[in-house]
Amino acid sequence: MNKKTIEDIQVSGKRVLVRVDFNVPLDENGVITDDNRIRAALPTIKYLVEHQAKVILCSHLGRPKGEFNMKYSLKPCVERLSQLLGQPVGLACDVIGDCAKKMAAELQDGQVMMIENVRFHKEEEKNDPEFAKALASLAEIYVNDAFGTAHRAHASTAGVAAYLPAVAGFLIGKELDFMGGALENPQRPFVAVLGGAKVKDKLGVITNLLDKVDTLLIGGGMSYTFQKAKGGQIGNSLVDNDRLQFCLDMMELAAKKGVKLLLPVDNEATQEFANDAMRITVHSNEIPEGWEGMDIGPKTQELFAAEIRGAKTVIWNGPMGVFEFPNFAVGTQAIAKAMSEVDGITIIGGGDSAAAVEQLGFADKMSHISTGGGASLEFLEGKELPGVACLMDK
Ligand code: AMP
Numbered sequence: 001m002n003k004k005t006i007e008d009i010q011v012s013g014k015r016v017l018v019r020v021d022f023n024v025p026l027d028e029n030g031v032i033t034d035d036n037r038i039r040a041a042l043p044t045i046k047y048l049v050e051h052q053a054k055v056i057l058c059s060h061l062g063r064p065k066g067e068f069n070m071k072y073s074l075k076p077c078v079e080r081l082s083q084l085l086g087q088p089v090g091l092a093c094d095v096i097g098d099c100a101k102k103m104a105a106e107l108q109d110g111q112v113m114m115i116e117n118v119r120f121h122k123e124e125e126k127n128d129p130e131f132a133k134a135l136a137s138l139a140e141i142y143v144n145d146a147f148g149t150a151h152r153a154h155a156s157t158a159g160v161a162a163y164l165p166a167v168a169g170f171l172i173g174k175e176l177d178f179m180g181g182a183l184e185n186p187q188r189p190f191v192a193v194l195g196g197a198k199v200k201d202k203l204g205v206i207t208n209l210l211d212k213v214d215t216l217l218i219g220g221g222m223s224y225t226f227q228k229a230k231g232g233q234i235g236n237s238l239v240d241n242d243r244l245q246f247c248l249d250m251m252e253l254a255a256k257k258g259v260k261l262l263l264p265v266d267n268e269a270t271q272e273f274a275n276d277a278m279r280i281t282v283h284s285n286e287i288p289e290g291w292e293g294m295d296i297g298p299k300t301q302e303l304f305a306a307e308i309r310g311a312k313t314v315i316w317n318g319p320m321g322v323f324e325f326p327n328f329a330v331g332t333q334a335i336a337k338a339m340s341e342v343d344g345i346t347i348i349g350g351g352d353s354a355a356a357v358e359q360l361g362f363a364d365k366m367s368h369i370s371t372g373g374g375a376s377l378e379f380l381e382g383k384e385l386p387g388v389a390c391l392m393d394k
Pocket of ligand 1: 201220318319322
């Protein structure tokens with residue numbers, strides 16, 4: 001990475017504002033159902049504690065829409081963090097108010113506190129300079145370790161860097177090293193697997209990856225638009241009729257660049273969008289009228305798995321079917337399993353694919369599971385992330 005990290009700056013005795021991504025899922029009782037994002041921030045927080053910094057954490061949680069709303073308080077995150085860290089973590093009752101200022105001023109070396117949800121102020125998402133300045137005034141150094149929001153130019157993710165020396169934390173460093181390494185200097189064969197609902201969301205990713213990969217596997221809801229563009233019958237499957245030409249262009253471009261672009265050869269189809277609906281296995285270009293593709297079929301699972309297993313670098317983003325229905329999670333599971341068998345670098349681009357890999361117990365078999373779905377997609381598009389661009393160059 002070409003950005004300075006916390007190891008490149010003297011932190012001891014300094015007040016350090018750390019943007020983390022504690023936007024964790026909570027159940028209806030406000031209990032954290034998955035604390036991965038908190039765990040992912042631990043290396044940076046522990047490093048700062050061990051190096052006697054005064055650590056002031058900030059994050060968003062949910063969408064409080066610019067108002068103080070205790071439903072979105074970071075209290076559950078602070079409690080979990082303090083258990084994981086094995087030391088007390090204080091929570092200020094405001095964001096940039098007297099309470100936060102007083103706590104920050106009184107913080108001792110090696111202590112950790114958190115200010116309240118930065119999205120309690122509408123200025124956060126507007127990247128308001130006064131709000132960013134107020135955040136900056138709490139500290140002497142800024143560390144961004146919130147990869148999940150690094151694609152947003154908000155006050156706490158980017159704006160604040162204009163007022164303080166700004167460096168990356170270990171999580172951002174790790175995310176960029178894995179994904180950047182794969183994109184810039186991959187071990188080959190380099191295979192990308194794309195799925196998910198919409199072609200529209202992956203336009204930039206497909207275009208960018210065609211310059212980098214040896215093989216591109218396209219499954220999930222987006223594959224039916226490709227099939228239709230090729231003249232296939234897709235019945236009632238998901239389709240984006242405005243992107244048929246795009247799909248044709250991409251297939252042509254892949255052929256020109258010598259990239260193997262593979263689509264499903266068979267699909268599981270139903271007449272009803274339900275887990276227990278009667279299903280048939282059909283050729284991907286012969287889905288009958290009234291039937292909808294719900295998952296990749298067994299031949300496609302084998303075809304895709306063989307490509308994945310033979311790879312030295314694999315990046316995967318997006319499920320192969322309607323994986324929320326267990327009966328149609330089989331294709332997505334097959335991809336996760338094949339990735340777990342790769343002798344090389346395996347990267348999961350966050351979101352649904354990360355959830356699938358965790359659920360199936362393959363998480364520890366992957367080289368890297370990104371903590372940011374949106375951020376990793378933008379990174380795969382080749383875009384510079386504002387939360388990274390704002391940090392000091394090495
Ligand atoms: P994305 O947010 O683009 O990653 O898409 C994830 C969503 O795509 C999941 O909710 C899946 O249920 C959905 N999806 C994947 N394949 C299909 C399909 N064949 N038909 C309908 N939805 C699908």
